[in-house]
Amino acid sequence: MVEINHRERFLRAKILYYGPAAGGKTTTLQTIHRLARGERRQELVSVNTAQDRTILFDLLPLSTPAFRSYDLRFQIVAVPGQKFYGATRKMLLQNADSIVFVANSATDRWQENLQSMKEMTEYLLDHGIEPSTLPIVFQYNKRDLPDTTDMKIMERGLNARNAPSFSAVATEGKGVLETFGAALERTMNELATRYKIGEGLGDARSAKEWASRTLLEIFGTTLEDLAKSGKAPDPPSEPPPSKIFRVKAPKLSAVVRPLQAPTLDSSSSSASPPPHTPSEGALELDTESANAMVESYAEAASRLADHISELSEKTDVEAKRVKAFTVVADVAKKLFEATPDETPVLLEGLVDSLCTMLRCTQASLSVIRPDGNFEQVVGRGLRVDPLEGAKTPGGRPLAQAIVDGGQPMVQVRGEAGPLEDAMDRAGVECVAVVAFPMSTPVHALGLLSFYLPQEAPAPNKETIAHMERVVLELTMALEVISDAHASDALKQSLRSAFRGRVAEGATYSLDGPLGGIDQTLYRMRSHPDAPHWLAQEIQHVEGYAAHVKFMRQTLLDLRAGRLPSRIPTPIGELLSHLEQELGPGLTDQGIRFIVEIKPGVHPVFAEPFLLRGLVYTLIENSRRRLAGAGGGVIRILVQPDTNGVRISIFDNLIAVSNALSAPARFLDWPLERRLTDVTHELMQSVVEYFQGRWSQETREAVGTVRTIVLPTP
Ligand SMILES: Nc1nc2c(ncn2[C@@H]2O[C@H](COP(=O)(O)OP(=O)(O)OP(=O)(O)O)[C@@H](O)[C@H]2O)c(=O)[nH]1
Ligand SMILES: [Mg+2]
Secondary structure (H helix, E strand, O other), X not given: OOEEEOOOOEEEEEEEEEOOOOOOHHHHHHHHHHHOOHHHOOOEEEEXXXXXXXXXXXXXXXXXXXXXXXXXXXXXXXXXXXXXXHHHHHHHHHOOOXXXXXXXXXXXXXXXXXXXXXXXXXXXXXXXXXXXXXOEEEEEEOOOOOOEOOHHHHHHHHOOOOOOEEEOEHHHXXXXXXXXXXXXXXXXXXXXXXXXXXXXXXXXXXXXXXXXHHHHHHHOOOHHHHHHHOOOOOOOOOOOOOOEEEEEOOOHHHHOHHXXXXXXXXXXXXXXXXXXXXXXXXXXXXXXXXXXXXXXXXXXXXXXXXXXHHHHHHHHHHHHHHHHHHHHHHHHHHHHHOOOOOHXXXXXXXXXXXXXXXXXXXXXXXXXXXXXXXXXXXXXXXXXXXXXXXXXXXXXXXXXXXXXXXXXXXXXXXXXXXXXXXXHHHOOXXXXXXXXXXXXXXXXXXXXEXXXXXXXXXXXXXXHHHHHHHHHHHHHHHHHHHHHOOOHHHHHHHHHHHHHHHHHHHHXXXXXXXXXXXXXHHHHHOOOOOOHHHHHHHHHHHHHHHHHHHHHHHHHHHHOOOXXXXXXXXXXXXXHHHHHHHHHHHHHOOEEEEEEEOOOOOOEEEOHHHHHHHHHHHHHHHHHHHHHOOOEEEEEEEEEEOOEEEEEEEEOOOOOOOOOOOOOOHHHXXXXXXXXXXXXXXXXXXXXXXXXXXXXXXXXXXXXXEEEEEOOO
């Protein structure tokens, strides 16, 4: 049954596709999965036989827009229809919140529909569930077959409760979303009434509005559009579903064999052998052990479905969290290079990304001016942050009080608190506010607030804690920028103050959030039920996290005046990224860009971001020269060298080479210069830091050749 947490505004529900074997349940779930768009498209997990018959279940986890600010997670599950999986069906029914009954319209299958309905009713009664209390929707499938049972007869025979019903052709996608939309609406209606969801929300959206919004967000279509066009929407143009997992377990059917006589299903492909053929080495059991086995197997199936949903949700959440850090780290890096004019644009982009993550439409970022007043730098759907005009119960300006308090403030509509007034002024849509003070242990810099509509899940404790850290990262970056943009007279003192803060920052910003993510990922990976594909997924997220950590560490090292760590860095990968990034721009300027990597090149021992900056600068220098002359060729040749890897950059224009200025030691450079000013001198210093060699010469035939030799570990 539904899992609900009112305090955290969290709800998990299961919609079960039930019906006779080969009726089209799996096909229906595949269609839903195929038609879902972008980030809403989670993985479809099917546990099938080698002949593609369902043996455990099909599972499609689905996150929808929030309902009255409740975070919703659905498990869409299809039962195995074949007779001998009755125990599994029964187990899966136990915690279903609604049913989609997929009936087979083929005339010769009519009896099977009736049997399946009868079986379902008995199983529900066995569980003590009154069948009439469970929302149900009918999908009369396979309407395309030449010989189908009349719809009226199907209605009369199956749909005694006069529930919504749809004719469908799952293979063509017809009627699938209509049925699914009706199931979503009915499920939510029932749950909202039963669990009193959204009481206290004055203008709460109805389950019908929510369901139609959900269809629009997930499939890009509405029920009206579907009715008008009479066919399924086109699948999204993005690459096909990330993954469909099929766990082949042909031997299991042999295990249950002694229990019942095989039932051949003639509508399945006639070429496929009966699923019960015992395979080599399969167990033969007496009836009693087989019975026990079937039951524990059914229970395991149902538990496995829950675990897979939960694990896939968790990976999803963790991946999103790491992404938030990556976005902030990326903006922070760009902020260092940006002029003060560019700063608001970057911040706007960042606030947009954070809004997408929180699914909110209105947000505001304000900084505190030297005179103590707030100044809005980014406003999304808000001209002024309503919090800035609001007062605390004691009459102090609320925005200032939140910043001084140093704690995020959250309020959901219907709860008493000081943010109610701000919510009203943000607009009728707003049902929750979260405001984050932007302050470090040293400075109060401003306020970042988000105004959430009903479709956004009200943030739970974990989300708030996570966002708090993300905001802290951003705050630190902003603090550093304000240092960098400060006047010369102030620079020296600011810099020394800043170094102290960074040391502080390093402890609270690195150990906390990323460490937490590591632990969670580790726990998930070592979970006994974790399927093998999940480990791969986690590895991917871990790679991401490691990347962010390393990047942050490099920044911190540079700022603290330490040399960053070096690691084995694949130069080929780095060049192919640069090629993708720079190639089109170069072509436009009449420059051909050629990268050639000889066999036997190993990763070089370097700091990837500095190395990238180095190569980028060399290419950029060549580009400027060639663009001035109307075009040319830049060629990069990478080959093994006795001392490691030799990278040569040729450009085919003969230039008067400036003698390189005297080598400067990288660390003697002022901070700002190290972070932003990449020149020849810096390149030379960086190469030295990598313990490599650097040379430049101008040759008649080739033009300028710059060569770097970098060591391999
Ligand atoms: N003509 C036609 N064939 C369909 C339709 N829906 C599904 N099929 C086909 O019917 C066969 C069985 O479909 P499945 O989706 O595997 O059926 P199922 O209900 O999951 O079957 P079990 O897992 O055994 O319970 C497949 O060959 C499908 O391609 C339909 O609307 N029309
Ligand atoms: Mg199936």
